[in-house]
Structure formats: structure tokens, C-alpha cells
Amino acid sequence: MQLKNGAGLNSEASSRTSQCGVSLKKTEESMKRKVILYLGVSLDGYLADADGGVDWLEVYHPGGAEDDEYRAFFEGVDTILMGMKTYLQIVTELSPNNWPYRKKKSVVFTHRKMHSTEFVEFVSGDAADFVSQLRKQQGKDIWVCGGAELVSQLIQADAIDVYDITILPVLLGSGIPLFRQGNPLTELRLEQLKACGSSIRAIYTRRR
Numbered sequence: 001m002q003l004k005n006g007a008g009l010n011s012e013a014s015s016r017t018s019q020c021g022v023s024l025k026k027t028e029e030s031m032k033r034k035v036i037l038y039l040g041v042s043l044d045g046y047l048a049d050a051d052g053g054v055d056w057l058e059v060y061h062p063g064g065a066e067d068d069e070y071r072a073f074f075e076g077v078d079t080i081l082m083g084m085k086t087y088l089q090i091v092t093e094l095s096p097n098n099w100p101y102r103k104k105k106s107v108v109f110t111h112r113k114m115h116s117t118e119f120v121e122f123v124s125g126d127a128a129d130f131v132s133q134l135r136k137q138q139g140k141d142i143w144v145c146g147g148a149e150l151v152s153q154l155i156q157a158d159a160i161d162v163y164d165i166t167i168l169p170v171l172l173g174s175g176i177p178l179f180r181q182g183n184p185l186t187e188l189r190l191e192q193l194k195a196c197g198s199s200i201r202a203i204y205t206r207r208r
Contacts, residue, residue, distance in 0.1 A: 034141045034161040035131060037151060038073060039178070040168050040199070046175035047148055052089070056170055069196070073164070077104065078140040081131070084110040086146040087120070109150055128157030152180045163188060163204040166196065 040057055041047055048054050080101050082090075087108040090100070099106070099119045106120045107130070114122035123130055127150055134142055144154060154160050165178075188204035195201075 033135050033137075033139055035135070035144060035154070035159055036073075036077070036141055036162040036164055037144045037154075037160050038162075038164040039146055040166040041178050042168055042170050042172045042175070044171045044173070045177050045179065046172045047146060047178050048176040049172050050174045050176075052085070052176065054089070054094075056172070057168065059170075069201070073143075076141050077143040079105045079107065079134060079142045081107050081109070081127070081142060081144045081150065083147045083150040084108060084112065085149075127153045128159050131157075131159045148176055148178060148180060151178065152183060155179075155183045155186060158184075158186070158206070161206050162191075163202075163206075165202050165204075167200045167202065169198040 039047065042056070049056065087110075094100075102119055108114070108120055108122050109124075109127045109130075110122055111124060112122075113124075116122050131142070131154065144151065144160065151160075187207040189207050190202070191205050192203040193200065
């Protein structure tokens with residue numbers, strides 16, 4: 001199967017794909033804010049290694065065209081959702097001196113008592129209920145960037161519209177899986193499959 005630029009997909013899927021993202025028909029449904037799970041995983045399905053590390057993401061990051069795709073995706077969202085572990089990893093390891101999403105609304109779900117900052121809102125309530133309220137507000141799409149616990153909560157609530165997953169060419173063997181056991185049956189439709197260097201970007205939408 002040809003992977004680049006959606007070649008090899010059926011005509012229905014191909015007609016809805018674009019060069020670097022999902023471009024669905026302009027129906028009333030497609031104009032609503034979408035909740036998009038956008039992240040990279042190992043070939044065997046792990047978000048992080050056994051110690052929670054993600055250094056391997058940089059090692060296998062192809063750069064070039066993928067950077068352009070990330071910028072295009074990033075421009076299309078205005079809200080970023082994450083769990084506490086993802087937040088702590090960003091502020092202690094990945095970008096300790098500079099919050100990387102200053103121009104976006106960042107929401108961190110946590111059971112801890114935390115004070116919101118200029119750039120980050122901490123939410124202790126139910127993630128699915130919060131997302132439901134976000135959908136009713138005007139704005140761009142909503143990015144779910146991790147971690148596994150938040151992803152599982154949103155899957156169980158059927159709150160994710162688009163699964164935009166980049167599969168990196170590495171087998172970790174163990175670690176933190178993206179999808180936990182016990183999630184409900186969730187049927188998806190393939191919208192785009194594309195080679196990005198040695199990685200594969202697969203974009204699925206929820207069948208409803």
C-alpha cells in the first residue's frame with residue numbers, strides 16, 4: 001500500500017484527506033470544535049518508557065515535513081488538555097524555563113489543589129464534563145496531548161473525535177501504553193495515512 005499523501009485509500013477517504021491533516025466535508029457537524037488526540041507512540045504502542053521517559057521521541061523525530069505538519073496542526077487548536085503527569089514532565093524536563101503553549105489555553109486535570117497561573121488552568125472536576133462544556137464555546141479545535149489516564153477517561157466518555165497518531169520506528173518493549181485495557185469498543189474511520197520520514201502518521205475519525 002502506498003502511504004504517502006493518502007494514496008491507496010478508498011475514494012471516500014481520499015476525497016476527505018489533505019496534504020498534512022484532516023479536511024472533512026463542510027457539514028454542520030464538521031464545523032463544531034473537534035477534540036483531537038494528537039501525539040506520538042512507539043510501534044508497540046507506548047507513550048513513554050518504563051521510567052516515564054520520552055527521550056526516544058527526539059531520537060526518532062524525523063523533522064522537516066513533520067515540523068511543518070505540527071505547525072499546521074498547532075495553528076488549528078486554541079485549547080490544550082493534559083493530565084498532571086504530562087504537565088510535570090513539561091515543566092521539569094521538557095521545557096522547565098518556558099511554558100511552550102503561551103498563546104493557547106492550557107488545561108491540566110488533577111486531584112491536587114493547585115493555583116491556576118497566567119498560562120495554565122488547573123481543573124479538579126470531571127474531564128469529560130469539562131470537555132462537554134468546552135464544545136459549546138466558540139473556538140478552534142481542542143488538543144488532547146496526554147497522558148494515558150486522561151485519554152482513557154475521554155475514550156470511556158466517547159469524547160474524542162479525531163485520533164491523530166504518529167507511530168515511531170522503535171519497539172520499547174515496556175512502558176506506559178497509550179490505550180489501557182478496559183476501554184469500550186470504539187469504531188474509527190481511516191481518514192489519512194502518510195509516511196513522515198521513518199514514521200507513519202495515521203489519522204482516524206470516530207464513527208458515529
